[in-house]
Amino acid sequence: MFEINSAPQVNLQNQSFVAYAGKVLGGGSIVNGMGYDRGTQPDYDAWGELGNDGWNWDNLLTYFKKSSTFTPNKAETLSKYNYTYDLSAYGTGPVQVSLPEWQYPEMPAFWDAMDEMNINKVQEGALGEPGCFWVAASTDPKYQTRSSARSAYYDPITTRSNLKVVTGIQVQEIVFSTLTAKGVKLLDRDTGKTYTAYADMELILAAGAIHTPQILQLSGVGPASVLKAAGVKVKVDLPGVGNNFQDHPAAYLMYNLANDTTINTNSLTNNATFNATSYDEYVANKTGPYTQAHGNGAAFLPLSKIAPDNYKSIVEKLSAQNATAYLPEMYSAYPELVAGYEAQRKIQVEQFSSDAASMYEFSFQGGGFAITALQKPTSRGTVYIDPSNPSGEPIVDYHGLKNPVDVDLLLASIRYTRQIYNTTALSVFEPVELTPGAKYQTDDELKSQIASGLVYPTFAHPASTCAMMPRNLGGVVDSGLQVYGIKKVTIIDASIMPMIPGTHLQATVYAIAEKAADIIKARHGA
Numbered sequence: 001m002f003e004i005n006s007a008p009q010v011n012l013q014n015q016s017f018v019a020y021a022g023k024v025l026g027g028g029s030i031v032n033g034m035g036y037d038r039g040t041q042p043d044y045d046a047w048g049e050l051g052n053d054g055w056n057w058d059n060l061l062t063y064f065k066k067s068s069t070f071t072p073n074k075a076e077t078l079s080k081y082n083y084t085y086d087l088s089a090y091g092t093g094p095v096q097v098s099l100p101e102w103q104y105p106e107m108p109a110f111w112d113a114m115d116e117m118n119i120n121k122v123q124e125g126a127l128g129e130p131g132c133f134w135v136a137a138s139t140d141p142k143y144q145t146r147s148s149a150r151s152a153y154y155d156p157i158t159t160r161s162n163l164k165v166v167t168g169i170q171v172q173e174i175v176f177s178t179l180t181a182k183g184v185k186l187l188d189r190d191t192g193k194t195y196t197a198y199a200d201m202e203l204i205l206a207a208g209a210i211h212t213p214q215i216l217q218l219s220g221v222g223p224a225s226v227l228k229a230a231g232v233k234v235k236v237d238l239p240g241v242g243n244n245f246q247d248h249p250a251a252y253l254m255y256n257l258a259n260d261t262t263i264n265t266n267s268l269t270n271n272a273t274f275n276a277t278s279y280d281e282y283v284a285n286k287t288g289p290y291t292q293a294h295g296n297g298a299a300f301l302p303l304s305k306i307a308p309d310n311y312k313s314i315v316e317k318l319s320a321q322n323a324t325a326y327l328p329e330m331y332s333a334y335p336e337l338v339a340g341y342e343a344q345r346k347i348q349v350e351q352f353s354s355d356a357a358s359m360y361e362f363s364f365q366g367g368g369f370a371i372t373a374l375q376k377p378t379s380r381g382t383v384y385i386d387p388s389n390p391s392g393e394p395i396v397d398y399h400g401l402k403n404p405v406d407v408d409l410l411l412a413s414i415r416y417t418r419q420i421y422n423t424t425a426l427s428v429f430e431p432v433e434l435t436p437g438a439k440y441q442t443d444d445e446l447k448s449q450i451a452s453g454l455v456y457p458t459f460a461h462p463a464s465t466c467a468m469m470p471r472n473l474g475g476v477v478d479s480g481l482q483v484y485g486i487k488k489v490t491i492i493d494a495s496i497m498p499m500i501p502g503t504h505l506q507a508t509v510y511a512i513a514e515k516a517a518d519i520i521k522a523r524h525g526a
């Protein structure tokens with residue numbers, strides 16, 4: 001894994017947080033938590049509203065389906081856990097998606113808590129509607145193992161004569177003939193030797209939202225001041241590269257369930273017998289706790305649901321802001337970056353006022369680990385090459401909670417999660433809040449906890465650093481995913497998402513990649 005220490009986060013008591021990304025063939029899909037889900041419909045319609053023809057929920061649904069296959073469980077498992085799903089959300093694509101053969105005994109009480117909170121129970125979360133639902137995993141049910149970009153897309157075609165994958169190689173920069181990309185300079189990490197690889201038709205960058213902007217910046221394509229500070233010759237002053245950085249800030253609430261069931265979410269780690277029998281069961285039958293990659297319950301909810309009394313004031317505050325006051329310093333030098341943010345803010349104002357777009361995530365497995373994540377951050381971060389070591393890791397700065405609206409959204413979110421743990425349904429477990437702790441109640445008390453460790457500015461979902469938007473809105477790629485100002489460079493990864501969707505990102509990256517394949521084939525008349 002890449003584990004990059006972020007710049008100190010000014011609004012989080014100068015703490016540094018690790019930015020994680022997969023450093024392996026298959027990228028994040030090899031190391032991720034295997035949650036397979038999709039954002040709400042307005043999340044993707046927003047991409048079209050930002051000037052990207054052909055990018056919206058309806059169109060991406062085609063590619064969500066094209067990339068995935070859902071396999072229902074055995075009938076007895078379906079009825080035992082009341083699993084719900086809708087096959088119309090999936091197709092017959094390479095990524096295998098399924099629900100596990102096992103759930104912790106506390107789960108029914110958590111679903112009862114959802115009922116008690118009047119949360120809409122959605123049959124299938126992957127159809128873009130907010131509510132609570134069963135979240136599937138990228139698990140191949142045949143073997144009960146991970147289905148990844150590698151196993152789904154690469155392993156079946158390794159013998160193709162026109163495909164060669166090389167690993168242990170780091171792309172350093174693009175090689176140009178004037179402004180047309182001819183290939184890339186490569187570093188062999190083991191030997192330290194460098195090579196050049198040439199591309200006949202076009203070059204595709206897919207290094208993820210942290211390293212794709214780094215490669216462009218090292219190639220002289222990015223904000224001029226960043227390039228100059230690092231001694232890189234400016235080819236194209238393209239300010240969007242490395243700006244508009246988004247992730248999901250998350251609050252890690254923790255409860256002690258004083259009266260938990262005998263087998264619970266801690267049992268695999270603190271009950272050696274349970275762990276051993278569970279492992280044997282998995283090896284023998286591919287059933288039991290080891291078929292579960294992560295908690296399969298989640299509520300993705302709109303702001304109006306979690307903060308019915310004050311969502312309008314939060315929306316008014318966001319609308320009234322002088323945007324540049326809370327944006328990274330560089331935005332002041334580029335009116336197009338501010339214009340792009342303002343276009344996004346207009347959409348966020350609509351989304352925060354709507355019942356159809358989620359702002360809050362609460363994932364549950366049973367147990368007292370109550371992750372509460374903000375799905376639509378209003379702050380924007382930066383990923384810039386390091387002037388003192390340009391070819392080392394870039395400087396990742398989340399600018400976490402720079403916009404005070406994010407703090408308002410987190411306060412509302414934390415309070416809503418507390419309400420869930422205060423339901424009669426969960427009272428049987430006698431939950432006691434450990435983190436932040438029930439003694440922190442007022443806004444100021446909670447804000448001090450948010451700043452001092454309760455909240456991380458990242459959920460390992462880096463996105464949006466080479467946004468697909470018009471150039472006059474600070475975009476980096478057009479709706480054909482080609483980089484502005486240079487020729488023959490296409491980007492296909494999470495960096496192109498103009499606004500981060502309210503979901504874990506892998507399903508969306510697969511859909512982008514499938515759509516990109518069609519775009520590129522059409523471009524070359526294939």
Ligand SMILES: Cc1cc2nc3c(=O)[nH]c(=O)nc-3n(C[C@H](O)[C@H](O)[C@H](O)COP(=O)(O)OP(=O)(O)OC[C@H]3O[C@@H](n4cnc5c(N)ncnc54)[C@H](O)[C@@H]3O)c2cc1C
Nearest residue numbers: 023027028032033034035171207208211493494504505506
């Ligand atoms: C720990 C963790 C847990 C996660 N959990 C979930 C989850 O449960 N569900 C979910 O949906 N999403 C999850 N995600 C997020 C999801 O995996 C990512 O959003 C997704 O993988 C991003 O895809 P990408 O193609 O943009 O980038 P990546 O998957 O990061 O792929 C980029 C690839 O480029 C390579 N690379 C980088 N720089 C260079 C270079 N200079 N030269 C050559 N190669 C390079 C990397 O090694 C990597 O293989 C998680 C991510 C992490 C890190």
